[in-house]
Amino acid sequence: MSTSMKPPVLIIGGAGVVGSQAARLLRQLHPDLPITIGGRDLSKAATVARESGLAHVATIDLERADLGLPVGAAYSAIALFVKDDSLNSVRYAQALGVPYLSISTGVFEIGPEVALYIHRPASAPILMASHWLAGAATLPALHFAREFQRIDTIEIGAVLDDQDMGGPAAYADYERLTRAAPNALIRKRGKWLWATGEDATRRFRAVDGIEVEGRAYSAFDVVSLAAATDAASVRFDLVVGESASRRRGEAFSTEMSIEIAGQRHDGTTARVRHELIHPAGQGPVTAVGVAVGIERLLGLAGGPPAAPGLYLPEVLIEPEYMLRRLEESGTQIRRASVGEL
Amino acid sequence: MATHTDHSVLVLGGSGVVGSRAVRALRRLQPRLPITISGRDLDKANALAQEIGGADTLKVDLERSDLGLPRGQAFSIIVALLKDHSLNSLKYAQALGVPYVAFSDFVFDIAPEVALYVHRPTRAPILILGHFLGGTVCLSTLHFAREFRSVHAIEISALFDADDMGGPVGQADFARLAQGAPQALILRDGKWVWAEGEDARRRFVDVDGIERQGQAYPLLDVVSLAATTGARSIRVDGAVRDATSPRGAGGHPSHQVIIEIVGEQLNGTTRRVRHELTDADVHSGMSARGAALAVERLLGLAGGPPVAPGLYHPENLLDPAYVVARMREFGTQIARRDTRDR
Numbered sequence: 001m002s003t004s005m006k007p008p009v010l011i012i013g014g015a016g017v018v019g020s021q022a023a024r025l026l027r028q029l030h031p032d033l034p035i036t037i038g039g040r041d042l043s044k045a046a047t048v049a050r051e052s053g054l055a056h057v058a059t060i061d062l063e064r065a066d067l068g069l070p071v072g073a074a075y076s077a078i079a080l081f082v083k084d085d086s087l088n089s090v091r092y093a094q095a096l097g098v099p100y101l102s103i104s105t106g107v108f109e110i111g112p113e114v115a116l117y118i119h120r121p122a123s124a125p126i127l128m129a130s131h132w133l134a135g136a137a138t139l140p141a142l143h144f145a146r147e148f149q150r151i152d153t154i155e156i157g158a159v160l161d162d163q164d165m166g167g168p169a170a171y172a173d174y175e176r177l178t179r180a181a182p183n184a185l186i187r188k189r190g191k192w193l194w195a196t197g198e199d200a201t202r203r204f205r206a207v208d209g210i211e212v213e214g215r216a217y218s219a220f221d222v223v224s225l226a227a228a229t230d231a232a233s234v235r236f237d238l239v240v241g242e243s244a245s246r247r248r249g250e251a252f253s254t255e256m257s258i259e260i261a262g263q264r265h266d267g268t269t270a271r272v273r274h275e276l277i278h279p280a281g282q283g284p285v286t287a288v289g290v291a292v293g294i295e296r297l298l299g300l301a302g303g304p305p306a307a308p309g310l311y312l313p314e315v316l317i318e319p320e321y322m323l324r325r326l327e328e329s330g331t332q333i334r335r336a337s338v339g340e341l
Numbered sequence: 342m343a344t345h346t347d348h349s350v351l352v353l354g355g356s357g358v359v360g361s362r363a364v365r366a367l368r369r370l371q372p373r374l375p376i377t378i379s380g381r382d383l384d385k386a387n388a389l390a391q392e393i394g395g396a397d398t399l400k401v402d403l404e405r406s407d408l409g410l411p412r413g414q415a416f417s418i419i420v421a422l423l424k425d426h427s428l429n430s431l432k433y434a435q436a437l438g439v440p441y442v443a444f445s446d447f448v449f450d451i452a453p454e455v456a457l458y459v460h461r462p463t464r465a466p467i468l469i470l471g472h473f474l475g476g477t478v479c480l481s482t483l484h485f486a487r488e489f490r491s492v493h494a495i496e497i498s499a500l501f502d503a504d505d506m507g508g509p510v511g512q513a514d515f516a517r518l519a520q521g522a523p524q525a526l527i528l529r530d531g532k533w534v535w536a537e538g539e540d541a542r543r544r545f546v547d548v549d550g551i552e553r554q555g556q557a558y559p560l561l562d563v564v565s566l567a568a569t570t571g572a573r574s575i576r577v578d579g580a581v582r583d584a585t586s587p588r589g590a591g592g593h594p595s596h597q598v599i600i601e602i603v604g605e606q607l608n609g610t611t612r613r614v615r616h617e618l619t620d621a622d623v624h625s626g627m628s629a630r631g632a633a634l635a636v637e638r639l640l641g642l643a644g645g646p647p648v649a650p651g652l653y654h655p656e657n658l659l660d661p662a663y664v665v666a667r668m669r670e671f672g673t674q675i676a677r678r679d680t681r682d683r
Contacts, residue, residue, distance in 0.1 A: 063531065085532040108449035108522050112533050115564035118654050128459075180535035181449060181522045190404060191426040192453050194520040223456035230406075310652065312459050 007074035008034035009294055012060050012067075012089060013081030015044040017167035020052075021287035022081070025329070027052040029291055030300055036075065038067075067092050077297055079290055080104065082169040083176070090116050094123040099297035099306060103290060104169070105130040106177040107185050107218045117310045125306040127293055127316065131220045132158055132236060133254070133282055134289025135313035136326060138221045140333065141258045142228055143319035144274050151231040151262035153271075156221060157204035157214050158236070161243040161252035164281040174240075177218055184216035186235040187226050195235075202237045207255045207275045207336075208244035215239075224312045231262070245279065254282040257336070273336040280330065288329045289313070292322055346640055348439075349377040351416040353401060353430055354423030356380025358511065359444075361389050362622070362629030363422060366671070368393040370637055377416065403427050418639055420444070420632060424514065431457055435464040440639040440648060444632060445514055446471030448559045449522040458652045466648040468635055468658065472561045473499070473577060474598070474624065475631020476655030477668055479562045481675070482600050484661035485616050486570055489604035493611075494574040495566055498545040498555055498599040503583045505596060505623045518559070525557035527576040528567050536576075543578045548597045548617050553580040565654045572604075596624040620673045630671050631655070634664060 009026065013019040014037035023035055035052065037045040038060040049055035061068030062084050069092075078093045083104040090113060093100035105113060110128065117126050131138050137156050145151055165171050183194040193199065195216045206212045214237030221236045245253040254277070261271040278285045292301070296316050299305030306316060313322075327333060350367065354360045355378035364378055376396040380386040383398060390396035402409030406429050419434040424445040431454060434441035443454055451469055458467050472479045478497060486492050524535040534540070541557045555578030563575045598618040605611050620627055634643075638658050641647030648658060669675060 085534070087533070088531075107452045109526070109533075109535070110452055110455065111448035111526065111561060111564040112528075112567060114451065114455055114652070115561075115568040115654060118652055118657055119568040121651060176535070180524045183520050185452065185521075187453075190429075192428070193426065194517065196520055220452070220456075223452045226453060227456040227460045309462060310455070310459055312456060315459055 006034065006076040006298070008036040008056060008076065009298070010036045010038050010058065010075040010078045011081065012038040012062075012078065012084075013169055015039040015041065015048045016081055016169055018170060018283045018286045019081035020048040021283045022079070022290040023048055023055065024052045025284075025287045025291045026294060027054065029295060033300070062086050062088055064088065065091065077101070077294055079294055081290075083173055087112055087116060090126065093126075094120050097124050097308070099125040099127065101127040101129055101290065101293050101297065103129050103134045103286070104173045106181060107220050107223060108181040114310070121310070122308045124308050125297055125311060126309070127297055127306070127311045127313065128220060129289060129293050129313050131224065131289070131313060132156070132256070133285045134293065135317070135322065136276070136285045136289045136331075137236070137256050137258065138224050138314060139317060139319045139322035140274065140276060140326070141225060141260065142314055143323055144258055144260055144272060145229055147264055147272065148260060148262040149265050151229045151260060153233040153259075153261040154225050154229065154231050155202065155204070155259045156236045157202070157212075157239070157257045159206055159212065159239045159241070159243050159255040160282060161246060161254065162240055163246070163252045164243070164254060165240075166282060181218050184218040184236075185222055186216050187222060187231070188233050188235075190232040202235065204237065204257060206239075206244050207257065207277055208247060210244070210247065212239045212241070220312065224314050227312075228314050251279070252281055253277055253279045254285055268340060271339045273338075275334050275336045276326070277332045278330060279332075284329050285326065285331060288322070288325050288331075292317055292325050346374060346417050346642065348415045348417040349375040349397070350636060351377045351379065351399070351419045353379050353403075353419065353421045353425065356382050356386040356389055357422065357509070358623070359625040359629050359632070360422045361385070362626050363420070363632040364389060364393060364396070366630045366633035367636055368395070370633055371642060374642070403429050405429065406432060408433050418442070418636060420636055422632060424517070428453055428457060431467065435461050438465055440466040440468065442468045442470050442632065442635055442639070444470050444475070446561065447514070447518060447521060448526050448561045448564055450517075451561075455652065462652075463650045465650050466639055466653060467651070468639060468653045468655065469561065470632065470635055470655055472565065472631075472655060473497070475628035476635065476659070477627050477631040477664060478598055478600065478618070479565050479656055480659055480661045480664040481616070481618065481668070482562075482566060482602070483569060483656055484665045485600055485614065486602055486604070487661070488606055488614065489602065490607050492570040492572040492602055492604040494603040495570065495572050496543070496545070496601045497562065497577040498543075498547075498553070498601075499577070499579040500547050500553060500597050501579065501581050501624055502596065503581050511625065522559050524559070525576075526559040526563055527557055528563055528572070529574050531573040543576065545578065545580070545599060548599065548619060553582075555580045561654070565656050569656050596620060615678045617676045617678050618673055622672070627668070627673060630668065634659060634667060
């Protein structure tokens with residue numbers, strides 16, 4: 001079936017700062033795929049729809065079980081750029097039997113969504129992509145992990161420029177995640193713990209070599225990386241502040257460093273560091289994560305359409321495919337250092 | 342013919358306050374089921390094994406992926422009545438392809454387990470059973486909800502004695518609560534909220550008619566009940582009664598659970614119905630019975646065939662009426678106290 005025959009992909013929050021970039025990217029990757037931009041503000045949605053072409057708009061009311069959409073409305077997938085406190089959007093996707101993707105859930109707050117999956121496991125594919133920038137750190141990390149036969153430690157350090165907090169939805173996520181669970185989940189020497197005191201912070205080198213202090217953050221990356229690699233220690237630390245490019249007097253950027261320590265296939269032990277930088281900030285990177293997730297769920301890339309089930313990005317998406325899309329979008333990826341241990 | 346239950350039920354944390362009760366309850370339900378007890382106090386575990394018969398003990402090292410057990414060891418199910426921070430026991434169950442019960446999770450704790458399920462969804466049945474009192478309260482609530490056509494609100498209240506906070510495992514759980522998500526997850530008017538301050542408190546009237554100040558807890562019951570009933574408001578609040586606090590003249594048992602449901606009944610009227618559960622044992626007793634009922638069900642010894650690989654909450658496996666009947670047999674008093682129009 002050609003993509004233009006499919007019902008549209010509904011992107012809720014698709015008129016927002018990050019959502020609109022995802023809609024444009026999805027349009028660019030799949031010119032025939034119909035898209036519906038859903039939001040509270042129809043005029044904003046209409047602007048995004050006009051710019052991305054082939055897109056419709058819909059007013060979404062997350063307080064209603066039918067999302068305020070007409071009876072008989074059909075979509076091929078639903079992606080969410082806002083936190084749906086009612087989870088009506090999950091139930092709606094389950095009722096339609098179409099894939100669902102969300103990016104705004106903290107690792108401590110997945111209970112309600114998981115319970116909905118458990119109650120209707122065969123109804124729809126649910127992709128939990130609430131990882132840092134929708135999987136743009138975890139999937140590259142899994143690619144970099146391939147040179148190891150055993151991984152002991154994975155440490156990700158992200159810098160989010162305080163001028164690059166995204167729109168109100170992203171800011172609300174940050175507020176909620178750091179308030180309801182002030183201590184983040186980390187895996188330390190084989191044990192999961194809610195980090196407090198010294199465990200809660202980590203000093204790491206930013207991409208310009210300046211040392212910064214990050215704070216453990218409750219994104220999904222830690223549980224995905226632990227499940228995928230069995231690493232005994234996994235943590236994700238975030239700095240909200242000045243990015244390296246702004247220290248140089250340029251515009252803000254988004255940065256990640258991924259350090260993996262373990263035993264390589266040749267038997268040597270090493271610590272390998274990679275850096276990912278996007279000069280336009282977190283928006284285009286998150287857009288890639290979501291667009292790749294949607295195309296994979298629909299079977300437009302990387303495999304057949306995903307069957308009903310509960311998913312994390314790394315069980316559906318090839319790390320190399322994500323890396324290619326990230327590079328195409330302007331993400332700079334470099335191998336920064338290798339240290340023998 | 343050999344069956345899966347020829348192998349032993351491995352109970353991790355089987356000698357503790359909950360564990361010893363769970364082992365005894367399981368023995369009462371299944372007189373011939375082989376049980377292997379692992380606990381931090383091997384003397385206690387040995388004494389318990391002796392007491393119940395058909396049981397042995399084992400030293401387990403949760404720091405190791407093979408649990409420190411010899412290669413080729415087989416079990417029919419692994420029941421973790423303690424919080425396994427390594428999750429090695431879950432991975433071990435997946436490797437064996439046998440059911441696993443995770444008993445000590447708050448609602449904010451489950452992500453690492455869920456990720457292991459997502460990575461190997463067809464390996465083993467995984468039951469998330471961190472629910473209040475081993476799922477018995479959730480299942481009871483669903484039983485009581487059957488008199489309603491639609492459920493609007495569910496309020497669960499619990500009263501404990503200060504000296505009935507469980508053993509070291511239970512106390513460690515409360516310490517983790519303060520570090521993990523100090524706020525409570527509640528469903529309020531259809532929205533999930535991490536409640537703090539006044540929002541996290543609710544006054545309720547206990548079984549003796551005394552008003553108590555309750556504090557909401559982030560328990561899995563709220564997500565299970567939301568997914569099952571469609572209620573728009575759900576919360577679980579607990580209050581601790583210290584030695585000097587007034588108790589009812591009747592000298593009521595040490596712990597009680599009150600389940601209040603507001604909804605539209607089958608005859609069309611909207612009512613609030615209150616059920617009171619009281620039990621003479623410490624509160625861990627009901628938890629233990631919940632765990633035993635879950636083991637029976639997962640193994641296919643009651644209520645249906647052995648459970649297929651997948652991710653489960655208790656209400657997806659157990660029949661509410663069956664659980665309530667068994668709880669009564671075990672000695673829990675259940676009273677439908679009061680209905681009034683709203």
